[in-house]
Amino acid sequence: MVKNVIPSSYQEALKILASGKYRIINGGTDMMVRHRNWAETPPKFKQDILHIHNLSELNDISEEEDILRIGGAVTLDRLLAHPKTPGVMKECLRLFASPAIRNVATLAGNLANASPAGDLILILYLLDARIVIESLGEKKILPVDKVVTGPSKTVLMPEEIIKAIDIPIGVAKQTYFVKVGGRRADAISKVSFAAVYSFDSDVLKDIRMTLGAVNVTVIRDKAFEQTLIGLSKKALMTRKPDILKHYEPLIRPIDDQRSNKRYRKRVALNLIGDFITRIGG
Amino acid sequence: MNEITFTLNGKKVTLSARGDTRFLDILRKELGLTGPKEGCGEGECGACAVFVDDRLVNSCILPLAAVSGSKVLTIEGYRQTKRYEILETAFLKEGATQCGICTPGMIMAAQNILSQNAHPSEEEIREGLSGNLCRCTGYNMIVKAIRRASKSGDGPW
Numbered sequence: 336m337v338k339n340v341i342p343s344s345y346q347e348a349l350k351i352l353a354s355g356k357y358r359i360i361n362g363g364t365d366m367m368v369r370h371r372n373w374a375e376t377p378p379k380f381k382q383d384i385l386h387i388h389n390l391s392e393l394n395d396i397s398e399e400e401d402i403l404r405i406g407g408a409v410t411l412d413r414l415l416a417h418p419k420t421p422g423v424m425k426e427c428l429r430l431f432a433s434p435a436i437r438n439v440a441t442l443a444g445n446l447a448n449a450s451p452a453g454d455l456i457l458i459l460y461l462l463d464a465r466i467v468i469e470s471l472g473e474k475k476i477l478p479v480d481k482v483v484t485g486p487s488k489t490v491l492m493p494e495e496i497i498k499a500i501d502i503p504i505g506v507a508k509q510t511y512f513v514k515v516g517g518r519r520a521d522a523i524s525k526v527s528f529a530a531v532y533s534f535d536s537d538v539l540k541d542i543r544m545t546l547g548a549v550n551v552t553v554i555r556d557k558a559f560e561q562t563l564i565g566l567s568k569k570a571l572m573t574r575k576p577d578i579l580k581h582y583e584p585l586i587r588p589i590d591d592q593r594s595n596k597r598y599r600k601r602v603a604l605n606l607i608g609d610f611i612t613r614i615g616g
Numbered sequence: 617m618n619e620i621t622f623t624l625n626g627k628k629v630t631l632s633a634r635g636d637t638r639f640l641d642i643l644r645k646e647l648g649l650t651g652p653k654e655g656c657g658e659g660e661c662g663a664c665a666v667f668v669d670d671r672l673v674n675s676c677i678l679p680l681a682a683v684s685g686s687k688v689l690t691i692e693g694y695r696q697t698k699r700y701e702i703l704e705t706a707f708l709k710e711g712a713t714q715c716g717i718c719t720p721g722m723i724m725a726a727q728n729i730l731s732q733n734a735h736p737s738e739e740e741i742r743e744g745l746s747g748n749l750c751r752c753t754g755y756n757m758i759v760k761a762i763r764r765a766s767k768s769g770d771g772p773w
Contacts, residue, residue, distance in 0.1 A: 339618050339635025341681050360636070360679060367638065367677040368658045375645060375654075377637045384636050386681040412671070433747020434728065436659055438671040439678060520746030521660060 338383040345392035348385060348496065353471040355493040357385040361408055361444040364436050393498065403504045404467075407497045411437040411455075421502065423510035423531055424458045430514050431455065433521045443497040449483050452524045452548040452593075454514060456483060460553040461529050461545045462506060467499040476501070485551045507531035507541045511610050515602055517593065524548045525594035528606040532614055537567045544610070549588040549603045556585065571615035578611060579604055622683045624649075625693025635681035640664045642680050643690060651691035651720045655749065662721040662748035666690045672728040674747070691720040699727060702769040703761070712761035714752035721748050726762045734773035735766055 340357070342348040351357055358380065360366055370378040387393060393408035396417050403419050414420050415428040415437065431437060431454055445455045446466070458464075459479040466482050468475050468491065482489050491497070511530040516522030527547035533540045542563050546554040559581055563571065588599035618635040621628065624647065631646060643649045643666070655663035657676050664676040667689040694700050703726055706712070713719045722745070729736050729744035736744065741762050742755075750758060766773065 337634065337636060339679075339681055341618065341635060341684055360681075363679050363682070364659055364674075364677050367636075367679060371657065374657060375641050377634055377641075380636060384679075384681075386635060386679065388682055389684070429743075432659075433662070434744060435662060435665055435672045435674045435725075435747045439673050439682070520743070 337377075337380045339386065340383070341386045342390065345390045348387060348390060349469065349471045351385055352494050352496060356383050357493065358382040359385050359387055359447075359496060361387055361447065361497075362410065362439045362441040363444075364432070364440040365444070365448050365450075387496070398504075401504055403502045405442055405500045405502065407443040407467075407499055408441055409443075411440050411442065414442060419504055421458075421462060421504060421506070422508070423461065423512055423529060424455070424502070426510060426512040427454050427458050427514075427529065430512075430520065436521075442500055446479070446482065446500070447489060447491060447497060449485070449487050449489050449552070450523075451486050451551055451553075452527070454524055454527050454547060457527055457529045457545045457547040457553050459500065459502075460555045461531060461543050462502050464503075465501040466497060467501060468495050469498040470494040470496070474498070480553075480555070483552045507533045507543070509533055509614070511613070513606055515606075523593060526588075526599050526602045526606065528603065528610065530610055534568070534614075539564055539566045539568075539571060544582075544607065546582075546586065546603050546606075549586045549599050554582070554585050556581070568615045571611060575608065575611045575615070579608055582607055618681060618684075620680055620684045622685060623687045625688070625690060625696075633680055635679060637680045638676055639666075639678040639680050639683055640675040643675060649690050649692050653717050653720060655717060655721075660747075660749065661718070662725060663718050665721040665724040665748070667694075667724065667728075670731075672724060691723060694724065694727065699730070699769065699772045702772060703727070703765050706761040706765035706768065707758075710757045710761040710764060712753060712757040718748060718750040718752075722750065722758055726758075726765065729762060730766055730769070730773045734770070736762070738763070 372379045393406045395406045397404045445453050464479045465476050509532050513528045515526045530544045532542040586603045588596045617632050621630040653663040655661035659674045659677040666675045669686045725748050741759050
C-alpha cells in the first residue's frame with residue numbers, strides 16, 4: 336500500500352527523499368487527476384507520497400537584489416497577489432485555471448509536471464528563471480531550459496526537490512501574452528504565446544518570444560532574438576516575413592483531444608505575426 | 617495510514633486515513649457531509665468546493681493531507697451564517713438554481729467573490745465563477761443573484 340508522509344521539517348523531507356522511493360505532491364491539482372481512480376476511491380499512485388505544502392522553508396516569496404525568489408510550495412494565488420511578481424506572469428496567472436485551483440496549485444509543481452502546455456513554464460523561459468534544486472547535502476541552480484527535457488520529463492532526480500524559483504525582476508516592461516484555449520477560463524492551452532520587449536525611442540532594446548503547446552517543450556530561440564535587437568520599428572516590420580520563416584520549422588505541434596497540428600501551427604504563426612505588427616506597426 | 621486533525625465547521629475532527637485520499641470522499645463518506653458534490657472529479661466544475669483556511673478549493677482533487685491542522689468550512693457550516701441567508705434569498709429571487717447540483721459550489725464561490733470584494737462588477741463575478749460549471753441556468757441568473765446579494769448585504773460583506 337502507498338505510504339503518505341507529511342514531514343514536520345524541510346530537513347526531514349530531504350532525508351525521506353534521499354531514499355529515492357518517494358514522489359512529491361506539491362498542490363496536487365494535476366497529480367490527483369492524472370492518477371485518478373474510480374469515484375469514491377483513492378488515487379492510484381505507484382510510489383510513496385511526500386506532502387510538502389506545510390514546510391515553511393518552501394513558502395516564502397522574498398526579494399534579493401533584482402531577483403524574486405519564489406519558494407517551492409508557494410501557491411499561484413499568492414504569486415498573483417504579490418506586488419513584485421512580473422506583469423507578464425500576472426497576465427498568465429489571471430488566465431490560469433480557476434481561483435479554486437490557483438489557491439492550491441504551485442509554480443514549482445507546474446514546472447515539475449513539465450506539460451508542453453504548461454503556461455507558466457512559458458513565462459519561466461521568457462524571464463530566464465533559474466531553478467534552485469536541493470537534495471540532502473547538495474544544492475544546485477539551473478536555468479529553466481536545462482530543467483525541462485520533454486513532455487512530463489525533467490532532469491529532477493527522485494532525491495531532489497525544487498526549493499525555489501528565482502526570477503529576475505524589472506526586465507522588460509512591455510508584455511504580450513495570448514492563450515488560445517477551448518474557453519477563456521479553466522482551459523488547457525491549444526497554443527500559447529508570450530513575449531516581452533522594450534524600445535529606446537525607435538530602437539529595439541530587448542525582445543523575447545516564447546511559444547507553448549506547439550513542441551515537446553517551450554520554444555524560445557535566444558540567438559535569433561539577438562539578431563533583432565537594434566532594429567528600428569520599420570526595419571522590424573520589414574523583417575516580419577523572415578521572422579515567420581525562421582519560427583515555422585521550430586513549430587512542430589501534435590494532434591490531440593484539444594486541437595490539431597494544422598490549427599496549432601497556423602495560430603502560432605499568426606500570433607507571432609500579430610505581435611510583430613503590434614510592436615513595429 | 618495517517619492521523620489527520622483539522623477543524624470542520626468549527627468542530628475538531630481527528631481521523632485515520634491515507635493522506636492521499638480525496639478530501640471530498642472523506643467529507644461525503646467518512647463524515648456524512650453530502651453538500652459538496654462530485655461533478656467532474658477533476659477540478660473543472662467546482663461542485664465540490666469548500667473553504668480551507670478561508671481559501672476556496674476543489675475538494676475532489678485535494679489530498680486529505682493538505683487539510684492537516686487547517687480550518688475547513690463546507691456548505692453545511694456556511695448555512696449557519698447570515699451571509700448564507702442573503703445568498704439563499706438572492707438565488708431564490710433570481711431563479712439561480714435549477715437542478716441544484718452546482719448550487720453548493722456556486723454559493724461557496726459567491727462567498728469567495730463577495731468576501732474579497734463586497735461590490736464586484738459583472739466581469740469580476742464572472743471571473744470569480746470561472747471554476748464553476750452550471751448546465752441549467754446559463755449563468756446569467758447566478759451572476760444576477762450575486763449582484764443582488766452584494767446590494768442587499770452591504771453590512772455582512
